[in-house]
Amino acid sequence: MQRHPAGIGSRTWVVADGYIPPRSSGPAPEMTSHDSICMLNAGEAEARVEVQVYFTDREPAGPFVLPVPARRAFHQRINDLSTPERIPPGTDYCLVVTSDVPIVVQHTRLDSRQEANALMSTIAFPG
Amino acid sequence: MQRHPAGIGSRTWVVADGYIPPRSSGPAPEMTSHDSICMLNAGEAEARVEVQVYFTDREPAGPFVLPVPARRAFHQRINDLSTPERIPPGTDYCLVVTSDVPIVVQHTRLDSRQEANALMSTIAFPG
Amino acid sequence: MQRHPAGIGSRTWVVADGYIPPRSSGPAPEMTSHDSICMLNAGEAEARVEVQVYFTDREPAGPFVLPVPARRAFHQRINDLSTPERIPPGTDYCLVVTSDVPIVVQHTRLDSRQEANALMSTIAFPG
Amino acid sequence: MQRHPAGIGSRTWVVADGYIPPRSSGPAPEMTSHDSICMLNAGEAEARVEVQVYFTDREPAGPFVLPVPARRAFHQRINDLSTPERIPPGTDYCLVVTSDVPIVVQHTRLDSRQEANALMSTIAFPG
Numbered sequence: 001m002q003r004h005p006a007g008i009g010s011r012t013w014v015v016a017d018g019y020i021p022p023r024s025s026g027p028a029p030e031m032t033s034h035d036s037i038c039m040l041n042a043g044e045a046e047a048r049v050e051v052q053v054y055f056t057d058r059e060p061a062g063p064f065v066l067p068v069p070a071r072r073a074f075h076q077r078i079n080d081l082s083t084p085e086r087i088p089p090g091t092d093y094c095l096v097v098t099s100d101v102p103i104v105v106q107h108t109r110l111d112s113r114q115e116a117n118a119l120m121s122t123i124a125f126p127g
Numbered sequence: 128m129q130r131h132p133a134g135i136g137s138r139t140w141v142v143a144d145g146y147i148p149p150r151s152s153g154p155a156p157e158m159t160s161h162d163s164i165c166m167l168n169a170g171e172a173e174a175r176v177e178v179q180v181y182f183t184d185r186e187p188a189g190p191f192v193l194p195v196p197a198r199r200a201f202h203q204r205i206n207d208l209s210t211p212e213r214i215p216p217g218t219d220y221c222l223v224v225t226s227d228v229p230i231v232v233q234h235t236r237l238d239s240r241q242e243a244n245a246l247m248s249t250i251a252f253p254g
Numbered sequence: 255m256q257r258h259p260a261g262i263g264s265r266t267w268v269v270a271d272g273y274i275p276p277r278s279s280g281p282a283p284e285m286t287s288h289d290s291i292c293m294l295n296a297g298e299a300e301a302r303v304e305v306q307v308y309f310t311d312r313e314p315a316g317p318f319v320l321p322v323p324a325r326r327a328f329h330q331r332i333n334d335l336s337t338p339e340r341i342p343p344g345t346d347y348c349l350v351v352t353s354d355v356p357i358v359v360q361h362t363r364l365d366s367r368q369e370a371n372a373l374m375s376t377i378a379f380p381g
Numbered sequence: 382m383q384r385h386p387a388g389i390g391s392r393t394w395v396v397a398d399g400y401i402p403p404r405s406s407g408p409a410p411e412m413t414s415h416d417s418i419c420m421l422n423a424g425e426a427e428a429r430v431e432v433q434v435y436f437t438d439r440e441p442a443g444p445f446v447l448p449v450p451a452r453r454a455f456h457q458r459i460n461d462l463s464t465p466e467r468i469p470p471g472t473d474y475c476l477v478v479t480s481d482v483p484i485v486v487q488h489t490r491l492d493s494r495q496e497a498n499a500l501m502s503t504i505a506f507p508g
Binding site for chain 3: 411486498
């Protein structure tokens with residue numbers, strides 16, 4: 001197995017189009033509408049990831065703290081964050097993801113408000 | 128809360144695939160087909176954002192001026208721009224977004240012309 | 255109007271996931287399944303754009319030559335290229351887009367094989 | 382034909398949102414839900430590509446070895462990898478793609494769990 005001791009990626013990532021669709025079609029939790037940050041920590045040290053959430057009309061929320069073990073994938077639905085607060089569905093937001101070691105972040109949304117689901121995804125912006 | 132005094136990102140961003148789908152299915156405004164630029168100003172100073180719209184067969188339109196407050200998300204549907212002019216649906220265009228402070232721009236389209244909506248998204252190109 | 259005399263972007267761009275879905279639902283040409291490269295020439299000189307198409311099991315096709323005027327958007331469906339040859343639907347390919355002046359390229363597919371269309375888009379890779 | 386002797390791109394690429402949707406609608410194999418890495422080797426030497434798969438709760442799998450000939454496209458469904466093991470559907474993962482010569486990697490998912498398919502795509506992260 002090829003190892004990447006120092007990790008791969010960046011310590012700062014930005015998602016600018018955050019939004020949790022407020023309704024869903026299909027069986028939960030699989031087809032529940034969600035907005036996710038998918039992260040890879042390819043390095044040999046655990047990552048301490050912090051997520052800050054920016055809104056249109058109030059001060060930012062967070063940090064939401066997520067430990068990502070060494071050599072692990074970690075896909076986090078924004079819907080499921082609860083500490084220090086929950087992110088309301090149907091609300092525009094942006095995310096700044098910071099980590100103490102390099103990681104890679106991809107942003108994906110599944111939107112099942114209408115009968116067949118829609119998907120979108122992009123590698124986040126490495127700040 | 129972690130602060131980013133100088134902001135994060137770039138002062139120039141490009142969206143090359145601009146298009147407002149000319150029809151919609153589902154309740155307005157939520158499911159109305161739209162093309163959006165989603166912006167984060169993570170810095171401590173208000174951003175003066177200018178959008179220039181390029182077309183296939185005429186000179187560019189704009190600038191459309193959008194102030195984005197410090198530490199705020201700002202998601203702008205291109206459909207809703209009206210000054211100095213409106214962008215017609217069903218027309219190919221590109222966008223150049225400039226800001227006097229660093230921001231991040233993500234481009235997203237919701238297309239509900241057919242019965243279930245489609246989504247696409249990408250971090251714009253930092254020029 | 256803000257001008258960008260030297261243009262914005264790169265002279266080489268790569269699209270790795272090329273594919274023209276071989277069937278469509280809905281009125282042509284609007285809802286015809288297609289794979290597109292959407293380009294912006296923000297500069298003050300016409301761009302001479304060349305597209306080379308790479309396949310799985312044969313030598314590359316091209317160049318397809320596309321002039322893009324100064325300060326113009328140009329969205330090209332790969333389906334519509336015909337000189338020096340047509341790109342067959344239902345076939346995997348990749349694109350290398352080169353230009354004599356900086357441009358920006360975004361890759362978008364509309365897939366209407368099933369009843370409601372799907373969309374995907376990404377800024378291409380600046381080589 | 383324009384040639385790129387040394388290839389174009391990077392030797393390391395990351396996909397952070399890997400997931401094979403566990404069900405499909407429509408005729409196989411075309412409409413089978415899949416997660417793909419689409420690669421271009423624009424250079425004049427064959428590429429030896431290795432894929433390492435990272436999971437949430439176990440050590441990484443791989444390497445999966447894929448030779449990509451010179452001047453060729455190569456689109457690989459993750460569903461179809463079998464040596465040294467198969468990647469289970471319905472499971473979160475991330476990918477690190479390494480190559481001995483520069484290539485470009487784009488990540489695309491077709492999700493046909495519900496009646497009309499959804500699509501997402503992004504250029505991977507060049508590590």
